[in-house]
């Protein structure tokens with residue numbers, strides 16, 4: 235075994251009908267925002283997730299932005315968000331002139347800590363009429379955005395039992411969790427509107443892309459309207475509200491259709507990768523794994539380990555052409571979010587950030603490459 239070859243973290247895997255469907259778009263000229271692949275891709279994603287409607291968008295961030303907007307989030311609102319997430323979740327809130335209100339992470343699941351959330355809602359908020367407010371400054375809390383971090387999920391029954399006591403719309407950031415289920419129900423179907431992402435490192439990819447899913451016909455129509463510049467007339471440039479040019483183009487949706495055909499096999503491969511890493515790395519140095527609840531079946535999107543020897547391991551792997559990445563920097567450490575309200579006891583996000591690293595998990599990684607990764611991890615810290 236040698237590792238002369240670079241082993242990537244999470245590559246797109248174009249193994250099916252991508253060329254054929256893209257060629258079809260090019261041959262017919264249907265490359266832009268209208269076309270049969272867009273509609274087909276939307277329906278395939280919605281069907282897979284068990285939702286009625288899918289609305290394709292240029293990326294997951296745009297899908298989140300529109301989902302929040304349609305959930306009624308307004309300027310100066312707060313939106314409750316885990317501190318440990320990718321920056322796009324927070325940005326989508328900021329685009330509406332609202333601010334993230336950050337909750338620390340659960341030490342084992344790495345999702346939003348539900349004990350903290352419960353305590354925060356019961357002690358620091360008040361309901362007036364049909365709205366929820368943060369007592370300290372009187373600002374409205376417009377929504378809560380659980381993020382299914384690394385394709386994992388928190389206890390969604392408990393989440394619902396906490397949140398349903400308050401007038402608090404939920405918008406799931408399910409961008410990483412296509413294929414994950416809780417008690418057999420798919421990520422993305424626990425809120426009236428939710429967003430998936432199909433950027434280059436996701437379980438399926440359209441290069442860049444996203445889909446909003448919903449069961450509500452009126453919301454679906456409005457989401458489609460807003461993502462297509464709110465054009466209200468077929469034959470005139472009449473736009474009836476401020477819309478967005480957020481529609482996914484047909485040529486990318488064509489890739490998406492081909493990728494959706496492969497999704498079941500990708501999920502299977504991700505599970506093999508998870509099983510392999512868990513078997514090989516259990517008991518190696520102080521390595522720990524992200525915990526999963528028995529009711530959760532994850533899509534295994536990006537395998538991430540935890541070790542106090544994070545830096546030494548990262549340096550060794552990257553020096554050996556095995557691309558590994560630290561977790562995202564928590565939102566409270568970024569300049570534009572450092573002054574956000576941050577609910578915590580001890581800062582667990584910081585500990586997770588300083589101890590976790592993601593390791594190669596592409597669906598097209600070979601068994602030999604997997605063996606090289608674990609061999610080098612053992613060489614570095616075993």
Ligand SMILES: Cc1ncc(COP(=O)(O)O)c(C=O)c1O
Pocket residue numbers: 293294295296319320322323381407409410431432433442443444
């Ligand atoms: C947690 C999370 N939220 C939002 C996004 C945004 O998705 P996109 O990159 O498609 O805009 C991503 C993916 O990058 C993500 O991982």
